[in-house]
Amino acid sequence: MTHTPNLSVDAQPRYAFVRSLLIADFHPPARVIELGSAPGDQIASLAELGYECTSVDIGCGGDEWGGGEIGRMEALLANAGVTAVRWNLEQTPYPFGDASFDAVLMTEVYEHLRDYPVRSLDEVRRLLKPGGRLYFTTPNQAYLMNRVRLLLGRNVQTRLPDWIAGFPSARHAREYTFAEVEKLLARAGLTIRYRTSRHFYVTHGRRGAAASTGKRILSGFARFRPELGPQIVIVAERVRD
Numbered sequence: 001m002t003h004t005p006n007l008s009v010d011a012q013p014r015y016a017f018v019r020s021l022l023i024a025d026f027h028p029p030a031r032v033i034e035l036g037s038a039p040g041d042q043i044a045s046l047a048e049l050g051y052e053c054t055s056v057d058i059g060c061g062g063d064e065w066g067g068g069e070i071g072r073m074e075a076l077l078a079n080a081g082v083t084a085v086r087w088n089l090e091q092t093p094y095p096f097g098d099a100s101f102d103a104v105l106m107t108e109v110y111e112h113l114r115d116y117p118v119r120s121l122d123e124v125r126r127l128l129k130p131g132g133r134l135y136f137t138t139p140n141q142a143y144l145m146n147r148v149r150l151l152l153g154r155n156v157q158t159r160l161p162d163w164i165a166g167f168p169s170a171r172h173a174r175e176y177t178f179a180e181v182e183k184l185l186a187r188a189g190l191t192i193r194y195r196t197s198r199h200f201y202v203t204h205g206r207r208g209a210a211a212s213t214g215k216r217i218l219s220g221f222a223r224f225r226p227e228l229g230p231q232i233v234i235v236a237e238r239v240r241d
Contacts, residue, residue, distance in 0.1 A: 008041045008072075014107065014200040014231075015042045018135050021194070021235055022046070022103055025133055030102040033127065035089055035120070036109030040073040043105065044080035054101075056094070058169055059086035090115040092123055099129045107137040110181075114173040121188035130240040134190060137233050140197060141175035144218065144228040178227045181234060190236035197222035197229025 019042070022032070028050030034043040037055040047053040055077050077084045087095060090113055104124050110117055124134050140146075146156040158172040176184075178195070185192060199219035222229025 008039045010201065011041070011108075014137065014198075015045065017198065017200065017233070018042070018105065018107055018137065019045060022105075022133075022135055023049070025235075026051075026102050028052075031100065032103045032105065033096070033101045034105040034107075035094075035124070036106065036112070037077075038073060040076045040082070042107065043082055044076050047080040047082045053080070054083045054085060054096075056085045056087050056089070058088050089113060089120055090117075092119045094123050094127065096127055098126055099132075101127050102129055102132050104128060104132070104134045106134060108139075110136070110138045111172045111175050112169060117173075118184055118187065121184055121190065125189050125238050128238040130238055132238050133193065134185075134234075134236045134238075136181070136185075136236065137231055138181065139172070139175050140177065140227075140230055140232045142177040142227060143230045144221075145230070176232065178232055181232055185234065185236045189238065191239050192234055192236050194233075194235040195226060196233045197226035197231050198233065199230050 026032075029052045031052045031054075032043070032046055033054040033056060035056050037043050037057045040055060040057075043053050043055045057073075074084070085095065089109070104127060106120075106124065110120070113120055128134065141156075149156050157175075158170075159166075162171050182192060182195075199215045199222060201215065218230065222231075226232075
């Protein structure tokens with residue numbers, strides 16, 4: 001049976017982990033912006049905790065990530081008091097002033113950007129106040145299981161149907177390794193304060209005792225060898241000028 005992604009459900013463990021990192025660094029009412037916020041659950045949960053939140057998304061397909069209910073994301077953000085801005089992250093500069101935010105969320109977004117995505121990291125630094133932090137996640141191209149799949153002759157890129165008739169912004173334009181992300185962040189003037197990896201889909205996707213056990217083992221292994229884990233998780237800071 002094919003699992004249909006619903007980020008409002010499947011991504012909750014990742015949202016919770018990222019939220020715990022942010023809460024440890026900043027208290028409400030710190031200003032938080034999420035770049036590429038569909039389906040809206042992550043930024044809405046922070047607004048409900050008292051943070052002053054802004055959502056930025058391209059404005060098409062967001063409801064599909066949250067189960068397909070028309071108007072779901074818009075209503076979710078409005079009910080939580082989130083300022084919603086429709087914007088294409090590949091269009092720079094972003095429509096916000098310099099040093100406007102304490103924290104930027106950019107989770108599972110970077111791999112979708114095509115047109116010189118490093119420009120988005122330059123914008124992240126510009127938007128952050130000195131001492132502000134970026135909370136960044138993206139798939140790890142060098143994930144141990146990706147290496148195994150390649151050895152077995154299987155592709156590790158976006159599923160073929162998404163290149164036939166899928167939603168263009170949902171495709172992965174490029175995935176990165178830890179070393180590449182670290183180099184890009186340094187180029188943008190962001191200093192890494194924390195790096196790790198986890199398997200956030202232990203209870204979602206492939207089910208069954210064997211699959212769940214395997215994912216738990218991989219998640220534990222990733223804590224000790226992040227470079228081989230499934231997700232790149234980084235907190236980076238704009239150091240004080």
